[in-house]
Amino acid sequence: MSLLDSSFWEIIKASFAPDIWFRLAPAILETLYMTALSSFIMLVFGLFLGILLTITNPVGLLPMKIIYAVSDWLINCLRSLPQVIMIILMIPVARLIFGKSYGTNACIIAISATCIPMYARMVEGSLLEISKGKIEAAKSVGSTNFQIIFRILLPETLPSLIRGFTVAVITIISMTALAGLFGAGGIGDIAVRFGYQRFQHDVMFASVYVLTAFVQLIQWLGNFISKQILKKRNLI
Amino acid sequence: MTNIKDKLLDRSNVDEYIKISGLYKTFQTKDCSLQVLKGIDLTVRKGEIFGIIGFSGAGKSTLIRCINRLEEPDSGSIKIGGVDILKLSKKELLEKRKKIGMIFQTFNLFEAKNVYRNIAYPLEISGVSKSEIKNRVLKTAELVGLSDKLKAYPGGLSGGQKQRVGIARALITKPDVLLCDEATSALDPKTTLQILDLLKDINKSTGITILMITHELDAIRYSCERMAVLEDAQIIEVGRVRDIFNNPLSRTGSLFARVYTEFQQIPELENGAGI
Ligand SMILES: Nc1ncnc2c1ncn2[C@@H]1O[C@H](COP(=O)(O)OP(=O)(O)OP(=O)(O)O)[C@@H](O)[C@H]1O
Ligand SMILES: [Mg+2]
Numbered sequence: 159m160s161l162l163d164s165s166f167w168e169i170i171k172a173s174f175a176p177d178i179w180f181r182l183a184p185a186i187l188e189t190l191y192m193t194a195l196s197s198f199i200m201l202v203f204g205l206f207l208g209i210l211l212t213i214t215n216p217v218g219l220l221p222m223k224i225i226y227a228v229s230d231w232l233i234n235c236l237r238s239l240p241q242v243i244m245i246i247l248m249i250p251v252a253r254l255i256f257g258k259s260y261g262t263n264a265c266i267i268a269i270s271a272t273c274i275p276m277y278a279r280m281v282e283g284s285l286l287e288i289s290k291g292k293i294e295a296a297k298s299v300g301s302t303n304f305q306i307i308f309r310i311l312l313p314e315t316l317p318s319l320i321r322g323f324t325v326a327v328i329t330i331i332s333m334t335a336l337a338g339l340f341g342a343g344g345i346g347d348i349a350v351r352f353g354y355q356r357f358q359h360d361v362m363f364a365s366v367y368v369l370t371a372f373v374q375l376i377q378w379l380g381n382f383i384s385k386q387i388l389k390k391r392n393l394i
Numbered sequence: 395m396t397n398i399k400d401k402l403l404d405r406s407n408v409d410e411y412i413k414i415s416g417l418y419k420t421f422q423t424k425d426c427s428l429q430v431l432k433g434i435d436l437t438v439r440k441g442e443i444f445g446i447i448g449f450s451g452a453g454k455s456t457l458i459r460c461i462n463r464l465e466e467p468d469s470g471s472i473k474i475g476g477v478d479i480l481k482l483s484k485k486e487l488l489e490k491r492k493k494i495g496m497i498f499q500t501f502n503l504f505e506a507k508n509v510y511r512n513i514a515y516p517l518e519i520s521g522v523s524k525s526e527i528k529n530r531v532l533k534t535a536e537l538v539g540l541s542d543k544l545k546a547y548p549g550g551l552s553g554g555q556k557q558r559v560g561i562a563r564a565l566i567t568k569p570d571v572l573l574c575d576e577a578t579s580a581l582d583p584k585t586t587l588q589i590l591d592l593l594k595d596i597n598k599s600t601g602i603t604i605l606m607i608t609h610e611l612d613a614i615r616y617s618c619e620r621m622a623v624l625e626d627a628q629i630i631e632v633g634r635v636r637d638i639f640n641n642p643l644s645r646t647g648s649l650f651a652r653v654y655t656e657f658q659q660i661p662e663l664e665n666g667a668g669i
Binding site: 289291302309 | 462464488489490491492494495496498500501502503504505506507515516518519520546547548549550560563564567573
């Protein structure tokens with residue numbers, strides 16, 4: 159059903175037809191899979207890079223000029239690439255790793271390459287927020303740098319880290335939709351193939367519902383968890 | 395008993411328990427270098443509460459932070475019980491810091507941890523067993539009067555309670571020295587008095603040496619026997635609190651004494667006419 163020959167309202171009604179959702183179901187799973195795996199990869203490497211940036215900072219726990227400058231530069235470079243370009247650039251890399259340049263797994267590489275530097279910056283921002291006094295208190299009782307990072311820095315900034323992660327996961331979802339254009343499958347792929355190429359706007363509407371629901375749910379969850387933590391700590 | 399005897403035999407170690415000599419510290423900023431400590435010499439006796447007073451920017455915090463090397467001085471020596479803190483390796487320093495407690499004006503508690511875990515933290519990072527930690531946390535919490543707040547988070551405590559947590563956290567490792575950087579400056583007079591009483595009690599019962607920096611003369615008069623006056627990066631007066639107070643030789647000393655006595659003597663202050 160298309161907007162060209164049907165009314166808006168008819169398309170909305172048609173978009174709840176079971177056959178559309180049968181078609182959408184595997185795509186939803188693909189999107190979930192891409193989002194979950196990319197988020198996990200982003201979390202691990204983003205945290206690592208963010209911590210590295212924070213502690214090797216000239217005013218950080220363990221100032222290391224060269225490592226800081228190199229990772230700072232690298233992250234800026236990666237962040238200056240628009241998502242589409244990153245997807246295209248990562249095609250040969252995906253072919254190298256998976257033997258094919260399209261598909262869900264191939265796109266996870268491009269998504270990670272975009273989102274890891276972004277989340278690293280968010281982590282850096284969160285970690286730099288911590289008051290100098292807390293670090294000094296931890297130092298004054300003889301903490302090693304390792305203990306300061308994992309027992310003070312990360313737990314103290316957890317609510318902020320979670321909020322950043324929420325925003326980043328939402329970016330990943332939108333990027334999976336974009337990756338659909340490049341053969342990644344998922345909801346984006348459905349929206350493009352049916353909504354754009356075949357004018358089946360009811361299908362596109364259905365995919366919009368799903369994406370919207372995902373984003374709302376994730377934002378709500380992120381806010382909820384970080385709020386619960388702040389409440390528990392008596393900070394709000 | 396033998397322990398006390400040994401300590402008495404070595405008088406020098408008692409009279410010069412903390413011995414700071416020729417301490418220099420310069421802060422490099424982009425366009426200038428600022429000399430914050432210019433040849434500090436200071437000795438503190440074992441088991442005393444020693445006060446350091448001075449105006450804002452005199453270098454008090456910098457001096458006290460050199461003692462546990464939160465700040466690295468340029469030159470000089472800081473000996474505690476004969477051990478030069480500035481010569482310790484990184485690893486030795488971490489161990490030594492467990493024997494030098496510190497409390498702060500802004501308390502600096504860990505907001506992610508409840509009171510129990512805040513107090514326990516220094517032991518947790520030292521690999522002490524859970525049961526031993528529990529034992530000591532409960533004891534220390536009782537000492538500072540926080541037994542009923544162990545499950546609370548710092549966010550829900552009053553200033554006085556926060557500082558008690560800070561004190562407990564600093565004392566849990568049974569340190570020999572306690573550094574107080576404006577420990578009562580953020581508290582109201584009544585709470586200040588309670589905290590000072592607590593510090594005095596702890597000093598009496600454990601024999602811990604306390605180094606207290608503040609700009610509140612009252613706090614020093616109330617708790618210290620000896621004090622030093624820091625002015626423009628130098629110690630300009632050292633002596634008994636009573637002497638400095640009654641007969642100050644330095645500008646800062648007399649200014650502090652004057653401000654204090656004048657405030658006491660202005661009758662208008664009592665009914666707010668001075669405003
Ligand atoms: N990290 C730093 N970098 C540059 N300058 C510093 C630094 N820390 C302190 N200073 C400067 O050193 C001087 C002494 O500072 P310090 O904090 O020791 O003073 P203070 O006597 O503790 O003052 P207050 O009573 O206000 O706490 C000040 O002029 C301050 O600006
Ligand atoms: Mg200060």
